[in-house]
Amino acid sequence: MKIFAAVILFSLATIGFFTWFSNFGIPQVTPAPPPKEEVLDLGAMTMDQFAALGERIFNGRGTCKLCHNPVGGRAPLLDKIGEVVPTRLNAENYKGKASDVESYLYESMVDSSAYVVAGFGKAGTNDTVSPMPNVTGGSIKLSDAEIKSVIAYLQKSNGLEITVEIPKDAEAAPETDEAGPREPFATVEDMFTEFACVGCHKLGVGEEEGDIGPDLRQIGTLRDRDYLRRSLLDPNADIAKGFEPDAMPPDYGQQLYAVELEMIVDHLAGLK
């Protein structure tokens, strides 16, 4: 019996040690909760919900906010559509086929060069080519239903009558957030383009790079890795001299995987 007790005690102590180590020997990270499941059930949606979906797309996956914001000045603001659109449609240099606000907005998203707002064209094209991407393609890939929801949002936020109809066909795909996590990017260059860093920073990877944010081509001489990581995770923690706070998107911490974040930090730290 004594042996039995000794063996039991020994085993319990072993288990106790493993338990202790797992609870206190390593940091207890609470894993992120499962992502919210947003199924686009268009049939059951009210117009308000549809417009709210459009707003989320505008601020999020559609990347519209990246350019159309008051800080950067990269693109015209979309807050006076009701006044502006009729003048666009009548303008001489209008090459599109739109006839009303709804069709103009639609056209702007899929064929933005049909009309280029003065002063916003691609450099050197004399305002004939728009820098705005076709939002049905590339990495944005909005579906028809999603484009319509953005139109609903723009009409609503401009105080206009909402003219789009909620598509009824089942083909309207669920919001792709839900399609599971994306694959991580393999190179820093891809990320700089995909996450639109080059839209605001000079990084030496493309031909046209923006100057809304500081030139980063030699950032490694100025900043260390901790600083760089922080400026991505929490851009307002330190504001670069001569720039305004709140300009750089604050949510890269959510968008980037940590490997990616580290690749970027490594890369920036090496730019000397």
Place this chain on the structure above:
Amino acid sequence: MTPRRAFRLLGTLLLLAFIFCLVPPDGTGTGSGAALAQQSADAQTAATGIAAPKLTAEDYPTIAGVNARVVVWLAAQLHLWFAAFVLAVPIFVFIIEAIGMWSRDRRYDDMAYEFIKISIAAYSLTAVLGGLLVFSLIVFYPHLTQYLGAIFKETMFYYALLFFVESAALYLYYYGWHWLQGGFRKWVHLTIGLLLNAAGTTLMFLANGWLTFMMSPAGIDPSGAFTGDVWTALHNHLWNPINIHRMVANVAYGGSIVGAYAAFKFLSASGAKEKAHYDWMGYTANFIAICALLPLPFAGYYLAAEIYAYSQQMGITLMGGIFAWLFIIQAVLIGTLFLSANYYLWCGMARSEGAARYYPYIKYIAVVLIGAFLVWFTPHTLVLTNEELKALGGPYHKYLGPLGIMPAKNTAVNVMILFTALSFLLYRRANRVVTVPWEKAGNAVQVALFSAGIVNIFFLGIYHGYFTNTVYKVASSIPQVITTLVVIAVSILIDAMMYRGAKEVAPLRWGRVPDRAQYALFLLAVAFTWLMGLMGYIRSGIRQHWHVVGVFRDNSPDAFTPTLGYAANVVSVGTMIFMAMVIFVFWLSQISGVKREPDGYWKEQRA
């Protein structure tokens, strides 16, 4: 355990299995209308009819005060522990019996019989726990059970059939042991053992197919509807990697449990003869466990690599995020396994006086093992979400960043394995001296072999780890593994040749081993059990919020990933329940042999 009781338990299980078979076609009736309606709607669009249901939290039945996930978790884990044990023991009983037949050494046959006797009592418990698992799945996850049941109904039928075959073979093998002795009869007996193993292994493979389907579904169209080909669903991407990993791990595990049994018997034995027997039994069981433990890390890497190949995302979840810390815990456990296995070998050298010649080397082996363990213990580069990252202050270990990467760990594991093999070589030599004339040369070759192996492992590790620029620096692992295996194989071969006809300097005296060596065996068994529980958590955890990855979402309130501490607590509770059950089973097998004559109880005694 008496046969009657065993059969009664068996009956219970079959009943449950039967209920299970009934479930798929007609539904469980417990689900909410919404889910069922959804399902029938899907059934109309998908030609085959089996679409992944979309559930809401209301579709998961609850019982007040009961955490559904923990119940299923514990039932599954306990079932797995026992299953691993009862699948593994017949494998090495078969081998030991064959060795006995070949060498005509009766001791092997007796020991094989004693092993199978231990596992037979555990067998019915395995079945009962399997029933409990199915039962709790039906109660708490009816839609999932139904979905899997519908897809895998054929395999479940064969599962039940095989279970009959296995039971029959096991009972014949055990109860017929002494009846089927000598000449042709012995061959018949061995054949039954083979049948038993074939049935058992196939059973496990089937069950593995169900669970790997949940990790890497196959045989379904993009909408998640089953296309009707069971074989494709079964033969999914992770099926074979899991089959291999489990098979090897089971053998190691079975060995470690039997080792603990022998250790306990050794400690409580009174006579020298009994002590000698259980010492030998413990040694053999440990030997089996170690032999299976050595290739296990490689099977693990293979599995991890296949997970990456199947889905980079799942691979990142596995090796990064919070699970990265799990591998630190795993490192502690595997370190424990290796250290206690080595410690047992070193203690075992006391069985022969001749071992004194080798004692001085042991401390160096110990230092190397601990060093390798520490490198392995160094945290990985962590891939966290950035919230987690902020909380931790960076993805690299504060001081030992460069040692935390995979090639460094691979190097450490390989070194650890090589030095364990070295311990074993020394142990083998303990009681003998070489008589062949080329002793010096032989030793020199072995030293050269080990040194070259280690240099090569280091070179590969350093080169791939620090001078190549791959995103996942795993390229070094395969040549490293090959190096290790070659060194072990060749050196054992040379050793065997060198020691052919060697003189015994001092005989191996079984039973002459310190008591603390037995505690190393307990440590091995406990650590192994716990480790299996932990790895069960991650295997299931990397599915995250999916029942079937990417196809069938888990929308239950328990869909979130628990913290490691929480998981460890569940594993610990499970381990303790398991231990209590194992002790009960061993105790049963003990009392079945006890016969007591009460005084003046029966009529005839009073007269």
